Amino acid sequence: MAQALLFSLIAAGLLVGALWAFRPGSGWYWRGQTQLEMTDRVRTEDAVKHIHLSNLRGLQPTLESLAGALQVTGNEAATVAQSLTQFGLAELRDGQLHLQPRGVEAALHIIRVHRLWEQHLAEGTSVSEGEWHAQADRIEHQLSPQEADKLAAQMGNPLRDPHGDPIPSHAGSLRPQDGLPLSSVAVNQSCRIVHIEDEPVAIFSQIVASGLQPEMELRVLENSARRVRVWADGCEHVLAPLLAANVAVRPVEVLAQEVAQRPLSDLEPGQASRVVSISHACRGLERRRLLDLGLLPGTMVYAELRSPSGDPTAYRIRDTLIALRRTQAQWVRVE
Template identity: 50%
Template sequence: MTEPLVALVAALALLAAAAGLFYPRHGVIPRWRRARQQTRRVRTEDALKHILGCEMSGDRLTVNSLAGALQITSDRAANLLLDMEHRGLLHGESDSIRLTPVGRQSALHILRAHRLWERYLADETGVGELEWHGQAEWHEHQLTSEEAEALAARLGNPTHDPHGDPIPSAEGEMAPHAGIPLISAAVDEPLHIVHIEDEPQTVFAQLLAEGLYPGMEVRLVETSPHRIRFWAGGDEHVLAPVVAANVYVARPADDGRDSVGSRLSDLTRGERGQVVEISSQCRGLERRRLQDLGFLPGAELQAELTSPGGDPVAYRIRGALIALRKEQADLIRIVRAEQAA
């Protein structure tokens, strides 16, 4: 190969390498810059959400608490706070750090997007409860204000996420957190669950395994430094205090109503009843399936057939015989025929 040809090939190779590095949008360096900007934006938004959470709970924000929440070094957390202050997202007071109105608006948008996405996953998909938080953590950074509004409209403008947390409105208004930790409640009072913390995930998984959910009626039986014992959903539950602290309860509203009936699974063969409601724990496709099968408020039914093992049970409803497993029948609240009469 002649020297001029070698030089030409080398020059073309250099041009190709330069194009690969610097080509707009698809070059290595432009993509690296975008990824870096994206990481900076996500980290800033996560910091905004953490600071907002501290303000709402009354906890004092520190560099170390932010570093722990974002899983970064204390030096990076300190630099992040300085950058956010320079951008007008927060300001330091004599002994605390507070969000500015602009910072608070941005933080509320992230929180709104997160809780709306969890509501969407609960109501319209079959995604498991343990996956809601992780997926919402990603989507909260992707939804624009317009997309969040469209999603809220599609869901019927919900006020709370599936864990019982209030969803900020488009105007930035948010209902206060209701309830007190179960470990602080009075013994033998009628209560209902208003919120279940979804972090840490190991504790949340244990609460899910117990079958607990917002809206469930509970009655505390015993509290001690070693265990919390209570009735919920017709069963006795025993939790360690550190686990029970993630369940928040309140007294039912004094609206003159009695507690909502019994579980459909409580009906014995031959007994009749009337549907009151489907539990809020039943969501998405499973809820729509039960509704399509006729399990709607006011529908009359009868337990007719029981399998040899006792599960499933077939119920006569609206002229059809529908077999349900016990865990499905547990989610349908009914009143017995003599009570409905």
């Protein structure tokens, strides 16, 4: 009797477990299936994005390059390519992948969402620059075209992302990327940065750490096999040639009038100076806060007193006393 009861309890437990695992929509099995479908969809979307971006850069996408972009084996890349063909997104000819119109449309949507989200993070949040790309890589698979249009409208339909890349329009058009590598610019040539390549991430991080940003104007001081030195944002920047090759610039006739600059943080109590600019490296909420505090070009700033610990420092702007930490005051360039 006890044994029969035990068997009944085990059977009941197995039945409840099966119902729990296979219940429609939220059971373990169905969640696993949904995750599998999501993974397949993400790989498909990443694949069309890779093919389209390769074409834009003048490269020929192959199964090998697709495997590298998706971080999968060659066999898995071949499976993805076969799926693209079955869904009418791409075709494989002579060992090279070519997008069909549907594939181009899908790729442009993914690229549009990615770049819009990076612009949102740069201008509307305090998320660090090093996190923009990874977050956009996730969000690009989640927003619908309608949600992307709403996001774009909220930001005033920006034309470029924070790296200078053109953002595809609602209609699916994409302006060509212009500019030439900084590594090819002659000494004493004046330029404006139009784009900073955000991949590979390791190289992008080093460029960001150097302080260079899109829209900065610069003058080349040295261009050798060892290094590229430029004057930008009131100070000197040094890049390895490999890094400089990932910075696209457009020559300009003459730089805006060069004024000897220093960071506001260099002012000692009792000193005063006039604001020249806020560094292009200062973005989003932090930049908005400095502007709201009145740190506009031409404004006189007086360093009044400094904390006994050395940070923060109190500055007077138009009869208003404000406190800025050294890391904040370094963004403000003064004469």
